[in-house]
Amino acid sequence: MLKLFKHNIQPVSELSSAQTAVEVNALNLWFGDKHVLKDITMRIPKNKVTALIGQSGCGKSTLINCFNRLNDLYDGCQYKGEVIIDGKNINSKKTNVSRLRAKVGMVFQRPNPFPMSIYENVCYGLKLQGVRERRNLDDAVESALKQAALWDEVKDRLFEPAMTLSGGQQQRLVIARALSLKPEVLLLDEPTSALDPLTTLFIEELMESLKKQCTIVIVTHNMQQAARVSDYTAFFHQGKLVEYADSDTLFTMPEKKQTEDYITGRYG
Template sequence: MPEVKMETKNLNLWYGEKQALYDITMPIYKNKITALIGPSGCGKSTFLRCLNRLNDLIENVRIEGEVLLDGKNIYDEDVDVYELRKRVGMVFQKPNPFAMSIYDNVAFGPRIHGVKDKKELDKIVKWALKKAALWDEVKDELHKNAFALSGGQQQRLCIARAIAVKPEVLLMDEPTSALDPISTLKIEELMVELAKDYTIVVVTHNMQQASRVSDYTAFFLMGKLIEFGETEQIFLNPQKKETDDYIRGRFG
C-alpha cells in the first residue's frame, strides 16, 4: 500500500445543531489523487475544509475526532493554523485571483511567509507558473491584472498561487465546474502531473473526471462515507448498493 499522508479518524462535524459529517474514517495516500464524489449537500466540501481547518472560520461549527497529517492531529491546540495552511493548500470552485498582477498573485504567499528577495521571488513565480502550465501563456504579461485572464487561466493561476508556498497537500473543491471542456482538460492533465509532487484531494460532481484522474475514490452520502477504495474498483465493482446506484445515475 502507498504511504498514508493524511487520515481522518471518527471525524464528526456539526453546524450548530445540525450534524453534517458522521464518523468519517479514511486514509489519504501520499502522491495520489483522491476524488470525493456524491450528491450535492452530502458533506464532500465540508470534509475537504476539515483537512486544513477552513471550517474554523464558520460560526457554531463543532468538530470531534481526528485529522492526522503525518501522524499529528491538526486540531491539537499547539498547531499553528497558518503553518498548517501553508502545508495544506486550497483551490476553490470559482477562480478567485486577487485584484493584483499575475506576478503579485503568485508572489503573495511567499511574501507573507517572509521571502523578500526579488530574485528569489522571480524564481518562485516562474517555477509555480511553469508547474501550473501557465508560464508560456503569461510570461510576457506578468504585470497585467489577473482579471484579464480567461476563466481557465485564472484557475491555473490560483493553482500556481497555491503551490508557490510549496504545500505538501493540495485540496481542490470542484476546480473545473466553472470552466469550459478545453480548460477542464488542461486542469485535469495538470492534476495528474502535480500528483508526482503533491498529495491531491479533489471534490468533483463529474463522474468521468473522477474516473479519469483519481487513484482513489470516496463516495459520500448524507454526511457518511459509504465506500472508499481504488477508483477502478469503486467504478467497476462497487461493494455497496448506494455506490452502484449513484455511479449508474439512479440518484444524485
C-alpha cells in the same frame, strides 16, 4: 494524455501510515445542531489523486475544509475526532493554522485571483512568509507558473492585472498561487465546474503531473472526471462515508448498491 491504466494502486485497507498524507479518524462535525460529518475514518494516500463524490450537501466540501481548518471560520461549527497530517493531529489547539494552510493548499470552484498583478498573486503567500529578495520571488513565480502550465501564456505579461486572464487561466493562476508555497496536499473543490471542456482536460492533465510532488484531493460531481483523474474514490451520503476504494474497483465493481446507484446516475 492521461494514462488509461493506473499503476501502483494498493487497496485502501492496506495503506500504511507512511503512505498516508491525511489520516482521518472518527471525525464528526456539527454546524449548530446539524450533524454534518458522521464518524468519518479514512486514509488519503500520498502522491495520489483521491476523488470525493456524492450528492449535493453530503459534506464533501466540509470534509476537505477540515484538512486545513477552514471550518474554524464558521461560528457554531464544532468537531471531534482526528485529522492527522505529518504525524500530528491538526485539530489540536497547538496547531499553527497559517503554517497548516500553507502546507495544505486549496483551490475553489470559481477562480479567485486577488485584485493585483499575475506576479503579485503568485508570490502573495511567499511575501506573507517574509520572503523579500527579488531573485527568490522571481524564481518561485516562474517555477509555480511552469508547474501550473501557465508560464508560456503569461511570461510576457506578468505585471498585468490577474483579472485580465481568461477563466481557465485564472484557475491555473490560483493553482500556481497554491503551488508557490510547495504544499504537501492540494485540495481542489470542483475546480473545473466553471470551465469549458478543453480547459477542464488541461487541468485534469495538470493533476496527473502534480501528483509527483503533492497529494491531490478533488471534489467533483463529474463521474467521468473522477474515473479519469483519480487513483482512489470515496463516495459519501448524508455525511457518511459509504464506500472508499481504488477508483477502478469503485467504478467497475462497487460493493454497495447505494454506490452503484449513484455512479450509474440512478439518483443524485
